[in-house]
Amino acid sequence: RKEVEQDPGPFNVPEGATVAFNCTYSNSASQSFFWYRQDCRKEPKLLMSVYSSGNEDGRFTAQLNRASQYISLLIRDSKLSDSATYLCVVNPSGGSYIPTFGRGTSLIVHP
Amino acid sequence: EPEVTQTPSHQVTQMGQEVILRCVPISNHLYFYWYRQILGQKVEFLVSFYNNEISEKSEIFDDQFSVERPDGSNFTLKIRSTKLEDSAMYFCASSEVAANQPQHFGDGTRLSIL
Numbered sequence: 001r002k003e004v005e006q007d008p009g010p011f012n013v014p015e016g017a018t019v020a021f022n023c024t025y026s027n028s029a030s031q032s033f034f035w036y037r038q039d040c041r042k043e044p045k046l047l048m049s050v051y052s053s054g055n056e057d058g059r060f061t062a063q064l065n066r067a068s069q070y071i072s073l074l075i076r077d078s079k080l081s082d083s084a085t086y087l088c089v090v091n092p093s094g095g096s097y098i099p100t101f102g103r104g105t106s107l108i109v110h111p
Numbered sequence: 112e113p114e115v116t117q118t119p120s121h122q123v124t125q126m127g128q129e130v131i132l133r134c135v136p137i138s139n140h141l142y143f144y145w146y147r148q149i150l151g152q153k154v155e156f157l158v159s160f161y162n163n164e165i166s167e168k169s170e171i172f173d174d175q176f177s178v179e180r181p182d183g184s185n186f187t188l189k190i191r192s193t194k195l196e197d198s199a200m201y202f203c204a205s206s207e208v209a210a211n212q213p214q215h216f217g218d219g220t221r222l223s224i225l
Binding site: 032034041042043044045046049087096098099100101102103104 | 156166167169200216
């Protein structure tokens with residue numbers, strides 16, 4: 001089983017739609033979780049951290065489900081500018097700080 | 112907002128040559144990282160650096176690679192005897208601490224090996 005898995009998509013949605021992505025991870029001892037956004041041929045940019053209690057930032061909501069070992073990202077009222085690849089990043093525990101990136105989920109928001 | 116800066120933005124090099132990629136991490140950050148991303152593939156960890164020494168490295172980071180912090184601001188990645196398969200985007204990142212903190216990425220160096 002891959003360490004961090006994401007549906008590559010693409011998710012093709014109209015403006016204004018609500019879209020959700022999931023990311024599963026295999027290491028149950030993982031400590032911290034993040035969503036990054038990556039535009040084509042650009043660097044990953046932090047979108048939000050994912051806390052156990054959930055995290056909301058404007059139109060974006062991130063959730064963590066430790067029992068089922070997945071994190072989710074919900075985007076409400078999609079904008080054209082939301083079109084990008086969304087990367088799930090999982091940090092381990094136990095002395096290693098090597099983050100594992102998912103392959104990313106591609107989102108295309110169309111008019 | 113403080114940024115991680117990388118130079119050059121694009122490096123074209125003949126196979127077999129050595130390249131040095133440069134990064135200036137955010138000034139109050141303590142941990143530095145190098146990643147690579149081959150076109151169309153996921154971001155891969157190469158190495159982390161703390162307190163002037165390598166903290167961790169991946170299987171990719173073999174003897175061909177080395178990192179250095181030559182002064183108080185720069186953090187470099189040297190790739191010796193470059194191969195065609197070294198062609199990729201190389202991202203530098205930094206974080207205040209290693210665990211539980213997000214990393215801030217530079218805008219990358221595109222390395223093209225001919």
